[in-house]
Amino acid sequence: MKAVRIATRQSPLALWQARHVAGLLTQQHPGLEVSLVEMTTAGDRFLSAPLSTVGGKGLFVKEIEQSLLDGRADLAVHSLKDMTSVLPAGLLLAAVPRREDPRDAFCSPNGLMLEMLPQGARVGTSSLRRSCILRSRRPDLEIVSLRGNVQTRLARMRELELHGAVLAYAGLKRLGLETEISEVLPTTLSLPAVGQGVLAIQCRTEDAMVRSLLAPLEDATTRVAVTAERALMARLEGGCTVPLAGHATVDGGIVHLRGLVGRPDGSKVVEGERSGPVEAAHAVGEALAEELLSRGAAEILRDFGRSKPVPES
Numbered sequence: 345m346k347a348v349r350i351a352t353r354q355s356p357l358a359l360w361q362a363r364h365v366a367g368l369l370t371q372q373h374p375g376l377e378v379s380l381v382e383m384t385t386a387g388d389r390f391l392s393a394p395l396s397t398v399g400g401k402g403l404f405v406k407e408i409e410q411s412l413l414d415g416r417a418d419l420a421v422h423s424l425k426d427m428t429s430v431l432p433a434g435l436l437l438a439a440v441p442r443r444e445d446p447r448d449a450f451c452s453p454n455g456l457m458l459e460m461l462p463q464g465a466r467v468g469t470s471s472l473r474r475s476c477i478l479r480s481r482r483p484d485l486e487i488v489s490l491r492g493n494v495q496t497r498l499a500r501m502r503e504l505e506l507h508g509a510v511l512a513y514a515g516l517k518r519l520g521l522e523t524e525i526s527e528v529l530p531t532t533l534s535l536p537a538v539g540q541g542v543l544a545i546q547c548r549t550e551d552a553m554v555r556s557l558l559a560p561l562e563d564a565t566t567r568v569a570v571t572a573e574r575a576l577m578a579r580l581e582g583g584c585t586v587p588l589a590g591h592a593t594v595d596g597g598i599v600h601l602r603g604l605v606g607r608p609d610g611s612k613v614v615e616g617e618r619s620g621p622v623e624a625a626h627a628v629g630e631a632l633a634e635e636l637l638s639r640g641a642a643e644i645l646r647d648f649g650r651s652k653p654v655p656e657s
């Protein structure tokens with residue numbers, strides 16, 4: 345094969361990620377021609393409407409996936425965090441490259457740290473998970489919805505004169521915006537979203553040629569971590585309707601997974617952790633999900649699940 349087409353969204357972060365994968369591919373396969381097929385998705389089109397009215401987590405990926413199924417592109421690069429737990433028939437998560445730093449970052453126009461925020465400070469995010477975690481630690485904070493791409497959110501933070509905003513460190517880093525960060529939040533404080541910091545490279549299951557081109561981009565450790573995290577998410581109904589966090593690390597053949605489900609206002613949080621051999625990553629995720637469900641997550645899902653599909657952002 346001499347040429348491959350990569351489907352991508354047009355946001356600066358998506359383009360960075362697609363070009364990054366194009367670079368990895370040409371590095372592995374000198375002479376391979378790689379082009380980008382830039383697309384606008386429903387998630388990019390309906391920026392003004394509340395997320396709950398325009399669709400769920402798949403919003404940013406559905407049209408890209410359709411372009412693979414239609415044969416308009418050969419592979420797609422997504423943020424794994426934006427992907428639903430069930431992939432469409434005929435498509436496969438062919439490779440996950442090595443994970444970028446999965447932590448959240450607190451950005452503040454005045455360089456404030458989270459603990460220094462005054463009573464009632466206003467903090468921007470549109471992620472249910474981040475709202476829940478922030479409010480559970482600081483019930484006095486006012487959470488202000490921030491949507492759009494990374495740069496848009498930072499600009500809105502300033503316009504609205506917020507005390508700060510929480511974004512993914514990985515996105516800021518990729519865009520060269522680390523100077524905006526006043527504090528990288530430890531995972532013990534802000535447990536990351538399932539798949540945060542991971543790039544997902546997707547292709548048609550039957551496309552053996554593209555699969556073999558992508559094989560060298562795979563990072564086995566990252567795959568183990570995301571297998572555990574996504575098994576947790578799948579068992580908790582996809583996780584796009586209630587605050588859900590899941591983060592796994594791998595050390596010496598053992599995968600260690602932490603998970604959290606909470607009420608959007610942070611008034612209740614159920615947290616837990618599980619470890620197991622890397623071969624059992626999927627079972628570790630499912631077991632932690634069962635444990636969280638039995639300890640109160642089931643009630644949270646019953647009260648807040650399904651009605652309001654909102655993607656992590």
Ligand SMILES: NCc1[nH]cc(CCC(=O)O)c1CC(=O)O
Nearest residue numbers: 423511512515540541542656657
């Ligand atoms: N929902 C948007 C999105 N999807 C992935 C990232 C960050 C990059 C990553 O997690 O790989 C972001 C931006 C953010 O949450 O601040």
